[in-house]
Amino acid sequence: MxxxxxxxxxxxxxxxxxxxxxxxxxxxxxxxxxxxxxxxxxxxxxxxxxxxxxxxxxxxxxxxxxxxxxxxxxxPAAGDLAFRTGITLIEDNAYYFRGVDAVELARRYAYEEVAEWLWTGELRPGVRFTAPDETLAAARRAVGALPAHSGTTDRLRVAVVASSTADPLRFDLSPEAVLAAARSLVPTLVGALPPATDASSTAGTAEAPEASDAGLARQLWPKLTPRPADEPSIAALDTALALLIDHDLAASTLAARVAASARAHPYAVVSAGLGVLEGQLHGAASGLAHRMLTEVLERGSAVPVVADHLRTGRRVPGLGHRLYTAEDPRARALFALLAQVPQAAAALAAARDVVATTARHTPLHANVDLALAVLSVSCGMSAEAGETVFAVSRTAGWIAHALEEYGERPLRMRPSGQYAGPRPPQPLPAATGEPPR
Missing domain, CATH: 1.10.1660.10 (Multidrug-efflux Transporter Regulator; Chain: A; Domain 2)
Structure with missing residues (x-):
């Protein structure tokens, strides 16, 4: 310097x-x-x-x-829009779901249990979500009609629309009806995804029946990787799902709340969230970190990989978070679990190498995208697996915010535009190719 x-x-x-x-x-x-x-x-x-x-x-x-x-x-630290919420608090390098440490909740309880806590403020040990047969069949038909190259978010958005059309009560915005829709929608999204083997083979694509008592993480696992599930890896995936349920008013959550403010039904709320999540600055971050870790492992060191990013003006993915001055607590929790997964050792070491190498120039800490990349790389998942985990998990958070927003005055989010165009009156424009009169 x-x-x-x-x-x-x-x-x-x-x-x-x-x-x-x-x-x-x-x-x-x-x-x-x-x-x-x-x-x-x-x-x-x-x-x-x-x-x-x-x-x-x-x-x-x-x-x-x-x-x-x-x-x-x-x-502004909190953005231009700020309004009261009782769902998530982020402060002092930690975050809380309804006042309870979110990391501790994710460590001790399954994704579905944490979702119920977020939705209702009640903890229901052992709760499981079930996809109705008719809804799941409709979602699978719709997803199956997409081109083979379709991405996960494409499939999830189509599955949400199909689930919506199968629910005649979708316009009922009472808490009971919204909760019923949420408990069926989340497992439907997972069940509608093709198994991971579809990416390399057209054989054996029939859906295997899923045990009704299987947790969501175990249902999602075969959609992410063809490798057999082991308990430490399932535990890491389940914790990742629970950690990612909500993170205050991220861009996709704000979009979901705007939809709920207009009294859109919960399926439309989730569609709004998914639309924003697909933006390259929101949902794609873990995929970039996955590709970077893969390159680090191939080249044997983070030094040339980080140097290439800096030389070309690209930020090093998986590092830094505007809401935390220290390591992202979600990343810290996942790294601790991944340390118990033998096959994650190499990817975990590569992630630490990236952090240490970048720290020579910029004091940035690991964020949750880097931890998701360690999970996806070490478990034979695709680069978009982290985005899939994020989208499925955050669906519950969008529903929580919709439930909260339905209790507020409708259409309260109506900012005024700051007009910067030509001042009126202006002459009528001439049509292209039309001679002046």
Whole structure:
């Protein structure tokens, strides 16, 4: 990194103004982690602060970067929309479901049990979700009609629509009806997915009957990988599902709440969430981390892989989170479980190598996408497996927010646009190819 501390200073010249990391972040309107990302990409230079604690930045260089990026004022920490919710709290590098430590819930209870807690505030040990035969058959027919190259999110969206058409009570927004729909929709989504062997073979694609008492993680496993399930891996998958159920107002959750505010039925709410989840900045992150870990394992070291990312201006996937200054608690919990899975040792070591290598330039910690990538790489899953886990899990969170939003004043989320177009009155436009009159 280039040190700007004394450049251009002559005897009696005024030293350039130096900014702390926090001041730089505020001036750019970004998080402190993003400031260090700018440094790693060569867009900003830094020098050690007196005493060796932290870094300082040239104010003129920071202002120039602000002009290039168009970010001159801080972004609100909670976003432009903020409203009361009793579902998830994130603070002090931890998160809580209805006031209870979410990581502890995920460690001790199955996905379905945590979902019930999120929906109702009641813990129901041993609860299982069941897909109605008619609904599941409709969803499988719809998914089966898609092209072979269709992605998981495509299949899930189609399965939601098919499930909706099979439910004549979908417009009943009473809590009892919404909960009934949720308890059948989640297992229907899993049951509608083809087995993982379909990706490499057209033989043996018939769906095997699933035990009615099998937990959702065990039902999902064969849709993610053709490898036989072992208990440590199932435990890791189940915990991942429970950890990912909700994370406050992420982009997909906000979309789900907007749909619920318009009194869309729960299937439409989930469709809204899935639509946003498919964005490359939301649901695709774990797939990028999967491909990166695969490359690290192939090349034997994270150094050249991380260097390639930084050289081409790409962020290193699976690192950093705007809501946590330390390691993502979801990643920490999953890493601990994956350490008990023998076949995960190599991928886990590769993930640690990525974190350590990147830390030489940017102090970013692992997030849950990196942990999902360790799971998918070590268990023979595809790159999009993490997105599948995320989507299935977060369905329960979207339903929780819909239940909460149905109790609020309808259509309350109506922001006003800040018009930046030409001021009226403007002349009528001429049609293309029409001679002027």
């Amino acid at each position: 280039k040190d700007q501390a004394g450049s251009g200073n002559g005897p009696g010249a005024t030293a350039p103004q130096r900014l702390s990391t926090r001041e730089t972040a505020e001036r750019l309107g970004v998080k402190p982690e993003t400031v260090y990302a700018y440094v790693s990409r060569g867009q900003l230079s830094s020098s050690r602060a007196p005493g060796g604690r932290g870094s300082t930045f040239d104010a003129a260089e920071v202002d120039a970067l602000a002009r290039r990026t168009g970010r001159r004022t801080p972004s």
